[in-house]
Amino acid sequence: MSWAGKFIGSSIGQKIIMSLSGLFLIIFLLIHLIGNLQLLKSDGGIAFNSYGYFMTHNPLIKIVSYTLYITILIHAIQGTKLFFRNRSAKGTGYAVATNTGQHWASRYMMHFGAIIFVFILIHLYQFWLQMKMGTLEMVTVAGMDHPIADLYKPCYEVFGNIGFVLFYVISMAILAFHLAHGFSSAFQSLGINHKKYTPLIKFIGLIYSILIPIGFALIPIWMFLNR
Numbered sequence: 001m002s003w004a005g006k007f008i009g010s011s012i013g014q015k016i017i018m019s020l021s022g023l024f025l026i027i028f029l030l031i032h033l034i035g036n037l038q039l040l041k042s043d044g045g046i047a048f049n050s051y052g053y054f055m056t057h058n059p060l061i062k063i064v065s066y067t068l069y070i071t072i073l074i075h076a077i078q079g080t081k082l083f084f085r086n087r088s089a090k091g092t093g094y095a096v097a098t099n100t101g102q103h104w105a106s107r108y109m110m111h112f113g114a115i116i117f118v119f120i121l122i123h124l125y126q127f128w129l130q131m132k133m134g135t136l137e138m139v140t141v142a143g144m145d146h147p148i149a150d151l152y153k154p155c156y157e158v159f160g161n162i163g164f165v166l167f168y169v170i171s172m173a174i175l176a177f178h179l180a181h182g183f184s185s186a187f188q189s190l191g192i193n194h195k196k197y198t199p200l201i202k203f204i205g206l207i208y209s210i211l212i213p214i215g216f217a218l219i220p221i222w223m224f225l226n227r
């Protein structure tokens with residue numbers, strides 16, 4: 001087997017793949033949230049649709065998007081593999097985490113991750129698929145010389161349903177727990193373990209894992225209440 005094959009198959013290699021893919025997803029979430037905050041503007045979707053148009057027509061962003069889909073799959077597959085590998089190597093995953101005195105959220109990383117994966121599939125079905133299939137309505141926007149896809153409409157419709165609002169809010173709570181452990185653990189797996197910087201990384205991770213899910217959860221709540 002090649003050096004790369006051996007590395008990817010090794011426990012440490014798998015952990016590094018988890019960390020790097022996780023960090024990429026952490027950056028994506030921040031950018032995705034900033035873009036989606038356009039939904040909070042009371043302008044009938046003009047800002048959000050213009051943002052959506054930019055995101056779907058920029059060649060560089062298209063490449064990043066494909067990297068993102070692959071990264072989500074790698075992170076999910078590798079996480080599942082690691083979970084079962086640890087479980088079969090040391091009895092049950094629960095026992096291992098309890099004995100090492102880790103935060104309780106770390107014990108359920110696989111479970112939270114699986115729920116988030118299902119959330120992403122439902123989420124992509126609700127918004128992204130319509131965009132990719134070209135079935136969205138077209139709207140005219142001031143400053144554009146041609147109509148653009150109305151991505152705001154499916155968001156407005158989905159978040160008019162209390163069931164979906166609750167689904168998003170609960171999913172964001174689960175995302176918060178997944179990030180709370182995942183953020184600092186990603187740095188640790190990369191070998192970044194420093195007396196001075198590790199507490200800072202943990203602090204930033206905590207703030208990130210609270211603010212990002214709250215930001216996402218606010219959008220459906222706001223859109224449900226403001227109609």
Ligand code: HEM
Pocket residue numbers: 032036039052055064065066068116120123124127128131151155168175216217219220
């Ligand atoms: C209220 C919260 C959210 C809203 C309103 C929202 C909205 C959208 C919309 C409209 C799209 C299609 C347009 C685009 O690609 O930007 C999209 C794509 C996507 N969303 Fe979200 N999103 C939310 C939260 C999330 C969360 C929490 C995740 C991950 C855990 C996520 C993952 C994705 C992914 C992976 C895509 C595909 C991106 C791409 O094609 O480049 N979204 N979202």
